[in-house]
Structures are given as C-alpha cells and as structure tokens.
Amino acid sequence: MKKYRILLALFVFVGIISCKEDLKSLPVQPKALTVSDPLPSWNDGKTKNDIIAFVKKVTTEGTEDFVPVEDRIATFDNDGTLWAEQPLYFQLFYALDQIKVMAPEHPEWKTTEPFKSVLENDMEGVLKSGKEGLVKIGIVSSTNVDVETFKESVKQWMATAKHPRFDQPYSKVVYQPMLELLDYLKANGFTNFIVSGGDIDFMRAWATETYGIPSYQIVGSSLKSAFDNTDAKASIIRLPAEEFADRGDGKPIAISKHIGKKPILAAGNSDGDLQMLQYTDSNKYPSIKMFVHHTDEVREWAYDRNSPIGGLNEGLDEAIAKNWTIADMKNDWNTIFPFEN
Amino acid sequence: MKKYRILLALFVFVGIISCKEDLKSLPVQPKALTVSDPLPSWNDGKTKNDIIAFVKKVTTEGTEDFVPVEDRIATFDNDGTLWAEQPLYFQLFYALDQIKVMAPEHPEWKTTEPFKSVLENDMEGVLKSGKEGLVKIGIVSSTNVDVETFKESVKQWMATAKHPRFDQPYSKVVYQPMLELLDYLKANGFTNFIVSGGDIDFMRAWATETYGIPSYQIVGSSLKSAFDNTDAKASIIRLPAEEFADRGDGKPIAISKHIGKKPILAAGNSDGDLQMLQYTDSNKYPSIKMFVHHTDEVREWAYDRNSPIGGLNEGLDEAIAKNWTIADMKNDWNTIFPFEN
Numbered sequence A, B: 001m002k003k004y005r006i007l008l009a010l011f012v013f014v015g016i017i018s019c020k021e022d023l024k025s026l027p028v029q030p031k032a033l034t035v036s037d038p039l040p041s042w043n044d045g046k047t048k049n050d051i052i053a054f055v056k057k058v059t060t061e062g063t064e065d066f067v068p069v070e071d072r073i074a075t076f077d078n079d080g081t082l083w084a085e086q087p088l089y090f091q092l093f094y095a096l097d098q099i100k101v102m103a104p105e106h107p108e109w110k111t112t113e114p115f116k117s118v119l120e121n122d123m124e125g126v127l128k129s130g131k132e133g134l135v136k137i138g139i140v141s142s143t144n145v146d147v148e149t150f151k152e153s154v155k156q157w158m159a160t161a162k163h164p165r166f167d168q169p170y171s172k173v174v175y176q177p178m179l180e181l182l183d184y185l186k187a188n189g190f191t192n193f194i195v196s197g198g199d200i201d202f203m204r205a206w207a208t209e210t211y212g213i214p215s216y217q218i219v220g221s222s223l224k225s226a227f228d229n230t231d232a233k234a235s236i237i238r239l240p241a242e243e244f245a246d247r248g249d250g251k252p253i254a255i256s257k258h259i260g261k262k263p264i265l266a267a268g269n270s271d272g273d274l275q276m277l278q279y280t281d282s283n284k285y286p287s288i289k290m291f292v293h294h295t296d297e298v299r300e301w302a303y304d305r306n307s308p309i310g311g312l313n314e315g316l317d318e319a320i321a322k323n324w325t326i327a328d329m330k331n332d333w334n335t336i337f338p339f340e341n
Helices: A002-010 A046-059 A090-105 A107-111 A115-119 A123-128 A130-142 A147-160 A176-187 A200-204 A207-211 A250-258 A271-281 A314-321 B002-010 B046-059 B090-105 B107-111 B115-119 B123-128 B130-142 B147-160 B176-187 B200-204 B207-211 B250-258 B271-281 B314-321
Strands: A073-076 A191-199 A218-228 A235-244 A265-268 A288-293 A325-328 B073-076 B191-199 B218-228 B235-244 B265-268 B288-293 B325-328
Touching: A046 A176, A046 A288, A046 A325, A073 A176, A090 A107, A090 A115, A090 A130, A090 A147, A107 A115, A115 A123, A115 A130, A123 A130, A147 A200, A147 A235, A176 A191, A176 A265, A191 A200, A191 A207, A191 A250, A200 A207, A200 A218, A218 A250, A218 B250, A235 B250, A250 A271, A250 B218, A250 B235, A265 A271, A271 A288, A271 A314, A288 A314, B046 B176, B046 B288, B046 B325, B073 B176, B090 B107, B090 B115, B090 B130, B090 B147, B107 B115, B115 B123, B115 B130, B123 B130, B130 B235, B147 B200, B147 B235, B176 B191, B176 B265, B191 B200, B191 B207, B191 B250, B200 B207, B200 B218, B218 B250, B250 B271, B265 B271, B271 B288, B271 B314, B288 B314
Parallel strands: A073 A191, A073 A265, A191 A218, A265 A288, A288 A325, B073 B191, B073 B265, B191 B218, B265 B288, B288 B325
Antiparallel strands: A218 A235, B218 B235
C-alpha cells in the first residue's frame, strides 16, 4: 500500500471509484425499437435512462430546462474514468519505460539506483529507492525537455507499449461506454473537456486521437515552464517543478481558468473529482454528476474505499446522499474495453 | 509618463505599436471583381495580399504548404490589437467606475483616498495616491469576489460605460478590419484564440459576444483563486494576488498551456507580444506574424517607441528585419472602427 502512495507523490495524478454497496439498477425497461442506440455498450436501466433523458431535456428548445449550445460543457476526469488506472497510473509506466529508452546514453545507470532496478525490471528495487529515487525517475524521464520533444516521445511510447494485463496498447485500455458517451454528447452539441490530474502535455500527446478531443479541450496538471528562443527555435521547456495540481479543489479552479464556464455534465471516479462534481452541481442549469464505479473484478478491477490509487470515500457518500449518477461498471456496462469485441 | 507606468503596475496587461518609419504599402493592385471581398476594410496592397495569399496557401489541399484544420491556430493579443487601448487600458476605466458603483455602500470613501479622488473624477488626485492607492482600487474593485459575480459586474459596465473620446461603448471601440480578419480565418477553418495581458475573467465577460470567440478560446492574465463550496454554492473566488502575467515570455507559455499547439498566425502590437510572434515563427508550418501598427493620429492614435502604454521597440526592429507583416492602420485600413460606418 505504502509503496503506491510513494509512487503517487512522484506525479500529479488523480483517482477512482468502486464500492461495497452495490447500487441496484432498476428493472430493465422494455426498450422501444430505435434506428440506432447512441449508447449500445450501456445496459438498459436507470443510469442509461437518466443520461438519455438528461440529454433530451437540455437539448429540447422551448422548455425551461433547455441549455444553449454554448453552455453545454461536459468535463471528464481521465484516469479511472475514461481509461483504466490499474495496476498503476499509465503515466508511471511511461516514465519507467522512458528510462529504458534513454539507457544506452547513460551506461552509468547499469550500476546506479534507481535506474539499475528500472533496467532490471525490478519493481521492488525501484520502490526501495524511495521518494528520492522516484523523483529522479520523474525528472530524468519527463522534464528539462521541450514540450514538443516530450509529446513526441509519449506518442512513440503509446504506439509500442502494451498494458501488462491486457497486452493491448494503452490507448485501447479505454472504456467503450465512455467513448460512446463522448460521441453522444458531441452529437448533441456538447463541448467535451478532459480535466485530469495527469500531466497536461502527456495527455495531449495521445488523447486527441483516442477521444476525438482537441488539445485545447484537454486540461491537466502542469509543471513550471520557460520560454526558450535559443537560435530562434522558440520552444517551451518543461521545468522540474510542479506548477499546478489538477485534482481536488484544483479541478474547479482549472475549469474556471481554462473553460470559463460551469459544466452541466461532469464525470469522475475518485475523491479527487468530488469538487468538480460539486462545482457542476451548482450550475444554474440542470446537470449530471457522474461517478464511474469500479465494481467489476473480473473484466476490470473492483476498488473504491481506501484504495491506494483512485480512492473514493466522501465522494461516494455524497453521490449516494445527493442521488448523483453512478455508472456501475459491472451492472451498467455490457462491454468495458473496445478490444473485447 | 511616470504616472501611467504606475497605473500599469496595478493590472496585468499588455501593449502596442506604432512607429516613425512609415512602411510604404505597395502600389495598389488592380483587383479582380470578386463576389465578395473577405476583408473590405483593408485597403488593397501588400498587407492584405499577404494575408489572403497565406490563407489560400495553407488551405489548399495537396500542396506542401497545406495545414490541416486542427493545426490552423490563430492567436490575437487584445489591447491595441483587437480593440483600442488609449488613453488607458479599458480595464482601468472599469476599475475606476466600479469604485463609483460601490460607493453608496462605503460612505467613508467620500473622505478617504484614493476613493475620494475617484469619486470626484480627479485623476490627478488618484495618481497622487501612488501605487499603494492604485492597488487598493484594484483590490476593492476586482478581487475577493467570485468569478461569476465579477463577470456580471463587467457585463453591466460594458452595457453602459462610454469611451471618453468616442462616446461609444467600449465593445464598439474595436478594429473593424480585425473583426473581418477573425471572421475570414474562422470561415477558413482556423480556430481563433485571444491571448491577452488583460485579466482572463474581465475579457470573458464580453469578448465572446464582441469577437465570436468562446470563453475557452480566451486566454489572459490571472489572479490566484480558491474553490469555495460554502452552503453547497460552489464558486471560484478571485484572490488579491497575481498568479500569471500573460505577456512577454508568458504569452508562448500560456499558448502551450491553454492551446497545446503553436499558432500559424499571431497578431500583436507591442513588445509584450514579441515572444508570441517568435513562437509562431518557429512553427514547422508556414506562418504569419503580424504587428498592428498605430500610425493614425487622426482616426485613432499614433504611438510606438517609448510609448508608456503599448510600447513597441525591439518588436518593431525584429518585424522589419524578418519581414513580418505590418498592419499599418493609416495606410492599410480604410475603416478603423465599426461606428465610422
């Protein structure tokens, strides 16, 4: 447990969900034949009905619940909400792999910790190097580099690295029902944003292609940076110091700063997303606050309270108390990953 | 001169252009009859030709200069580039007027500086209160308030306040040729952003309506902020401390943070915009770097080198040396403000 917390200290990330109290879905409603189901990976039931009813409500002109297109803002956490985050936040795998990529130019790493352990795939050894070692891995792998070069490196990694459990590229370890939700919202005039605890540049390297969301609709944690115009090759350098942590209170602050409007739909999966949902709940328009609940230990993972990654405690209490929307992975999703099909 | 510099210290703003060396426009080209001129307020000549040739070039598929829609990013400074900035940055007028709006609840201001002078329209007196007095005006008028309330206040001001010289609402003291350029770019698949030294919340209160640019495409300077969920009325509070100054090096840093791509077109008018233009110049795609040059002392103002507001020194040197685009207000624009028509 503790070792994961140490890993967390390294990067600026967020969390998850999954709880003991199973939220019973309502009896399946007889579904009218429709030309196309916008959310085919969602089982019929309360959650799916609530989403579709909400979208219909806010897009029907002439009613008091109508929301103009420019105010149809939707914000999504990433880790644990749009893609998986077990057994570790995927960005951590990038950092470890990047050390291996850089190793040929650093022969001394063969005998220097924490690099030696990384190169020998010895996770025990890596963690034994403590916070200091992990910070070294983070700095060496992801900072003191210009943004474009960093993003290019992440892109190359995404094109080749595979998730340890599913043996699939990380860009495929995303939730098919959430991809459908993004598409459905977009088709209904929503503007989708990612508001993630993950590094903003890390995400922009792949998230546009994966989710169909432009770089300027991707918000995340960030490092301090500097403008460098040496030899008139202007670039932005990622400095080895955190500037902004996009989690907890940081999420509504980031939404205010980057978007300038309150969302009418927000989805998260951990206590780090709670404030974003509270902010959304204060919208003058009708709104949906959704937690993705990790309840499927067979197809994905089951975790929530006191989970070292993606813990969901007060968030779950508040969601239940306020009757927010819970996407129960086991019961609400007939497909979890696109590669299942 | 000095008094303006003090005023500048109060807010987080930017600058301008205008220089002695008149840049001769090329002889007017015979213009082919076209169904519609996308830039009717621009005189025929090199500047207009360059802009139109650039847009045609980057939007023509199958050529090596073609730029995909998602990379057609254009960034615009605001003060002095999209709207005027004389005799003072307009946001300063808001702060002074706001003191008057708040005065009925502060009877003590009638006898307390700097408020006494503000209420008596005594600019000499206001400036005599020095930086300390001006900081007080800034804090009282624009901080310790939630973002939504602040924006509402700015909206009300924009609906009623008039520019001292033109007796027009500030939202009309914008450059007609630049409005046309924004529309022309948008019609050609560009995504327009404002990247201003002005306060991000101040601008979002009116710039969407004025320029047709959504709030999340408006970037600016910002204050520190806090999330407040008292009584479950979640809001973001503007704290009395600067967080980010969006000028100079700050502009490319803000572009990297908010947009995540280098622009292919950037327009500014002061040395505070130079780094944004340098950043744009380093794009792998063809790009336009434009300075709006304030050369018309009759219809607008003429100023550039050593101007207390909107000074343009190194920027103008670099623009001339590198053959960047200069929009000479006197020669290139047949109309400056929409209310002229």
